[in-house]
Structure formats: structure tokens, C-alpha cells
Amino acid sequence: MSQTNKRSVKVFSPATVANVACGFDVIGLALEGTGDEMELHLSDKPGVRITSIEGADLPLEASQNVAGVALMALLQEYGKPEIGIEMSIKKNIHPGSGIGSSAASAAGAVAGGNMLLDNYFSPDALIRFAMEGERLACGTPHADNVAPAILGGFTLVRSYQPLDVIKLHTPQDLWVTVIHPQIEVKTSDARGILKQQVLLKDAIRQWGNVGALVAGLYTEDYGLISRALEDVIVEPIRSILIPAFHDLKIRCKEAGALGGGISGSGPSVFMLSKGEDNARAVAAMMENIYAPLGVDYKIYVSRIGNSGVKAINI
Structure with a gap:
């Protein structure tokens, strides 16, 4: 993931394929060039606010939105309640499409938020936060979409308790x-x-x-x-x-x-x-x-x- 020290950042969060054939809930992959776009800004008002969503009819209330829930989990662990982040979301991945719509929102939110916090958290922590968005989306905090969305390429979830995710080799062709x-x-x-x-x-x-x-x-x-x-x-x-x-x-x-x-x-x-x-x-x-x-x-x-x-x- 790219680094930034700005008060604002715009990110691309890729579509993903999860459950790669035999790899139900454990193997996923990221697409190149297809995904959501999100803008995040540090705010003087504490907490998480979603200012707009383009391309899908989704809740603006952070506690009811997968991106909001994931970012709230990140800020809670960051431990500075005075920090606030606002974000706008452009959904290029249709919800329910099977190519990681909720995962793209959750992954983009936590990765973008982490960039605003000078990359304070490790990729493994970001996966854990993004999984909270997946919990809201389907009731199960699975990682096989959010892991490739954050790490790229093919990923393998070896274990959920404790969380252990490995980025696999991806053949060039x-x-x-x-x-x-x-x-x-x-x-x-x-x-x-x-x-x-x-x-x-x-x-x-x-x-x-x-x-x-x-x-x-x-x-x-x-x-x-x-x-x-x-x-x-x-x-x-x-x-x-x-x-x-x-x-x-x-x-x-x-x-x-x-x-x-x-x-x-x-x-x-x-x-x-x-x-x-x-x-x-x-x-x-x-x-x-x-x-x-x-x-x-x-x-x-x-x-x-x-x-x-x-x-x-x-």
C-alpha cells in the first residue's frame, strides 16, 4: 500500500474473487483495475462520518455501513477519541455481485484511514478491522475478500483464531x-x-x-x-x-x-x-x-x- 502524510487521501480498493474453487473461506485474489474509489479526510469532529455514497443505495450512518464499521474499529484501537475521519465512497462494484463489494468498502476505509494515521497499523491489523465490516454484511467476519483487497494478489487464510494470513505467489501470466x-x-x-x-x-x-x-x-x-x-x-x-x-x-x-x-x-x-x-x-x-x-x-x-x-x- 502507498504511504501518505496528507490530511486527505483518495484510494482505489480492488474487486476480489473469494472462495477460489477449493479454497472456500480461505483463498482469495484481487482484480486489477476494477474496484471502488474512496476519499478520506481527517476531521476536527471526532468519530467516523460518511458524507456521500455514489453508485449504490447504502446507509450513510457509519454504524450501519461496512466501511463505517471497519473504520470505527480502527479508530477505537488507535485510542485517540479526538480523531475524526470523513469519507465519501464511489461504488463501482455492485452490492451482491460476488466480487467483493462489501470487502472493497471495508478494505478501502481502513487502508485509507491508516494512510492518514501515518501507517500506524500493520496489514494484518487492517485485515482484522475490515473483517468487522464483513461481519455487518453477512454475519460472519471472514477474511478471504478483505485479505486480497488489502494485500493484493492471491492470499491464504491459514487460521482465523488467531488470524494468520499469507500472501501467496501470483504467476505473472x-x-x-x-x-x-x-x-x-x-x-x-x-x-x-x-x-x-x-x-x-x-x-x-x-x-x-x-x-x-x-x-x-x-x-x-x-x-x-x-x-x-x-x-x-x-x-x-x-x-x-x-x-x-x-x-x-x-x-x-x-x-x-x-x-x-x-x-x-x-x-x-x-x-x-x-x-x-x-x-x-x-x-x-x-x-x-x-x-x-x-x-x-x-x-x-x-x-x-x-x-x-x-x-x-x-
Whole structure:
């Protein structure tokens, strides 16, 4: 993350893909060039105030907004009650899209706030604060979106108690294509349909895929990455909420994708590819599948964003 000593800062907070296939609640990645923009200012009035939100109908009351709650957690631990921060938010990520809308707001708020405080807190602390925003959004303080939003690249949540997050190696030629059907799947609803117990044989298969995915990223073995992109626990249940999901998976791989799955809680679907050409061929296939369905959609083609939240010019 960039550093600043100014009383004002503007940040870009990236969209993210979480639950990367086999990595439910533990592996996420950041997109490059797609995300929210936020301006934060030190204020003489104590506390957190949200002055405006553009692009989404979300609460201005800080205690009811994920960005406000996350920043409030940061200021509470900072321990100087006279400090105040005002922020305005431009939402370029539609809430409920499955590419980390709430995480972008929470991550951008705490990272921007930290810049105003001369980077007082560590990235791990920022992840912890941003998780409070996710708690408000869906009832569970998960880190697999906010971690890549703050750290960039691929991230692995090894443990939640205590919190232990690792930034993984990201191959230079790895791209992601995401299709966002313009329907809303709330994270809380998508979590509600999940089974609370899994078969041991499925857990063993999933563990093997998680290990293989991490190994494939570090060795830049695209064949291994492709074989590891399999979710036998969550995807079979959540995929029923997404139009043409199975057709997408099969035909996008035929178009050159390594593989993919549900982005976050859906309805977005992501596909990883080696190289931009394959990623754009996958995007074309997604269009071919969705155009006849009568469902509005948006497609993103992006390199994996390696920087996380960053300061931009006001």
C-alpha cells in the first residue's frame, strides 16, 4: 500500500474473487483495475462520518455501513477519541455481485484511514478491522475478500483464531475472467443453504486440491492449477442459484480456461486462464452462453492485481 502524510487521501480498493474453487473461506485474489474509489479526510469532529455514497443505495450512518464499521474499529484501537475521519465512497462494484463489494468498502476505509494515521497499523491489523465490516454484511467476519483487497494478489487464510494470513505467489501470466449476472445473491442467503457437515472423503479431496493449488501457484505449473480448481463441497449446492453455471464451466474450459468456479457467494462466476488471449476468448464464450438467456450481465477481464488498496491522485 502507498504511504501518505496528507490530511486527505483518495484510494482505489480492488474487486476480489473469494472462495477460489477449493479454497472456500480461505483463498482469495484481487482484480486489477476494477474496484471502488474512496476519499478520506481527517476531521476536527471526532468519530467516523460518511458524507456521500455514489453508485449504490447504502446507509450513510457509519454504524450501519461496512466501511463505517471497519473504520470505527480502527479508530477505537488507535485510542485517540479526538480523531475524526470523513469519507465519501464511489461504488463501482455492485452490492451482491460476488466480487467483493462489501470487502472493497471495508478494505478501502481502513487502508485509507491508516494512510492518514501515518501507517500506524500493520496489514494484518487492517485485515482484522475490515473483517468487522464483513461481519455487518453477512454475519460472519471472514477474511478471504478483505485479505486480497488489502494485500493484493492471491492470499491464504491459514487460521482465523488467531488470524494468520499469507500472501501467496501470483504467476505473472495468470489472468481472471469474471461474469456477473445482474441478479443479486446475498452472502447471508448463500451461506444459509450450505451443509454444516461434509463427508470425510470429500474433505480429503478438497484438502488435496487446496494444497495442489498453492503448489501450482508457486511453481507456476498451470496444469496443476487447472487440476486443482475443483470444489466438491460448496459449489454443488450454490451452483443451483446461478443460471447456466455448468454450461459456463464446461464451455469456458473448452475455450481455453484453466478452470474456475463461483466467485464469493455468487452470482458471479470466475475463470482463470494463462495469458490475456485465453482470458478474452473465455469472455467471448461467456457472452455466447449468456446472450440468449435474457439475463443482463457484465464481464471483467483482468490480470491478478498484485498491489491491493492504493492511493491515487485526488
